[in-house]
Amino acid sequence: MYDVFISYSSKDKTYADAIIHTLEEHGIKCWIAYRDATPGEKYSSSIIAAIRETKVFLLIFSKNSKASVHVKNEINFATKVGSVIIPFRVEDVVPDDSLEYYLGATHWLEALTKPLQNHILRLKDTIKHALSHDTENVAPVTNATATSRRGNLRNVEAEYLYSKGMTPLRIAERLVQNDLELYAGITELNEGSPEQWADFIENCPDNFSYLVNDNDEIVGDWSIVALDEETYARAVNGETVESEFTLDSTEYICFPGEYNGYLLNMSLNMEYKTLENNLKLVDSFFARLESFAKNGIFFKRFCVNVFRRDQQAFYKNFGFTYKCDNRELGKLYEIELLPYPKSALFEKRDVLKKLYEDHNG
Numbered sequence: 001m002y003d004v005f006i007s008y009s010s011k012d013k014t015y016a017d018a019i020i021h022t023l024e025e026h027g028i029k030c031w032i033a034y035r036d037a038t039p040g041e042k043y044s045s046s047i048i049a050a051i052r053e054t055k056v057f058l059l060i061f062s063k064n065s066k067a068s069v070h071v072k073n074e075i076n077f078a079t080k081v082g083s084v085i086i087p088f089r090v091e092d093v094v095p096d097d098s099l100e101y102y103l104g105a106t107h108w109l110e111a112l113t114k115p116l117q118n119h120i121l122r123l124k125d126t127i128k129h130a131l132s133h134d135t136e137n138v139a140p141v142t143n144a145t146a147t148s149r150r151g152n153l154r155n156v157e158a159e160y161l162y163s164k165g166m167t168p169l170r171i172a173e174r175l176v177q178n179d180l181e182l183y184a185g186i187t188e189l190n191e192g193s194p195e196q197w198a199d200f201i202e203n204c205p206d207n208f209s210y211l212v213n214d215n216d217e218i219v220g221d222w223s224i225v226a227l228d229e230e231t232y233a234r235a236v237n238g239e240t241v242e243s244e245f246t247l248d249s250t251e252y253i254c255f256p257g258e259y260n261g262y263l264l265n266m267s268l269n270m271e272y273k274t275l276e277n278n279l280k281l282v283d284s285f286f287a288r289l290e291s292f293a294k295n296g297i298f299f300k301r302f303c304v305n306v307f308r309r310d311q312q313a314f315y316k317n318f319g320f321t322y323k324c325d326n327r328e329l330g331k332l333y334e335i336e337l338l339p340y341p342k343s344a345l346f347e348k349r350d351v352l353k354k355l356y357e358d359h360n361g
């Protein structure tokens with residue numbers, strides 16, 4: 001019985017061998033085609049049987065596997081049968097759209113710095129965690145069953161959280177902690193402080209929306225501020241960090257008019273990253289844009305500083321385009337809303353589209 005199916009390009013055999021050596025040394029049995037395919041059996045049949053029978057699908061992601069048709073076919077089948085998919089990135093390569101379709105909401109492990117062995121040990125712990133829920137009498141944890149446990153998230157606003165005993169500062173502390181756990185390398189310089197964001201949460205509640213789980217813990221959110229022309233120009237050119245934003249240095253989104261938007265965040269904690277939950281967050285954001293527009297409040301453009309590669313793909317699908325690197329950390333992306341964007345996510349919002357097109361003449 002195997003625990004892990006190894007999906008890789010044959011050009012990356014060195015990586016695969018190093019991973020297998022460590023995993024099997026720690027009792028995790030791996031299936032890899034060059035060693036474990038049944039002699040005389042049709043190659044594709046061996047692959048399908050192995051994916052179906054293993055609990056975890058490990059993708060060794062590199063420029064070689066990105067270009068491999070066989071790897072894409074394996075990912076497609078692993079998704080269909082509900083494997084727990086763990087992408088392990090060994091080169092600084094971003095998945096193309098076809099891979100992003102399957103992997104966009106999946107927790108990526110990075111192995112871009114030396115020594116590689118440190119990352120393999122972290123991978124070993126991740127796989128052991130994924131396997132730990134299984135026994136002989138319990139079905140493997142699959143994407144489908146994991147999604148059901150990660151479901152039931154609800155969009156709520158600050159008033160609901162206040163009713164549960166939370167204060168603006170406690171909300172801000174949770175948001176900052178979520179980001180520090182999600183974005184490797186960020187500090188308070190990039191993120192800002194809980195005290196700073198508590199002011200915004202208390203005074204600009206419409207600038208925030210939250211996803212909570214069954215225990216009313218905040219596990220996702222989106223948040224925005226509005227910037228004047230000069231500050232926005234500095235932001236989109238990578239010359240500012242979010243710790244510099246204060247109530248006095250940003251514009252209050254209250255009266256009808258046109259604003260420059262800065263998207264502070266739109267993210268989910270890793271264990272809640274599913275397609276369904278991502279859509280809840282996105283739908284909530286568009287609903288707020290529509291509410292603003294009905295009250296004569298329009299955004300000329302948005303920019304966002306992005307810290308993760310999977311989120312770069314997320315914002316590209318949104319219609320954002322890369323502008324530059326931030327002076328400290330991250331990459332700036334921007335989208336123009338006047339005229340109204342042509343991306344699929346915007347085009348399907350019929351009411352919002354009409355409001356913006358009528359406003360823009």
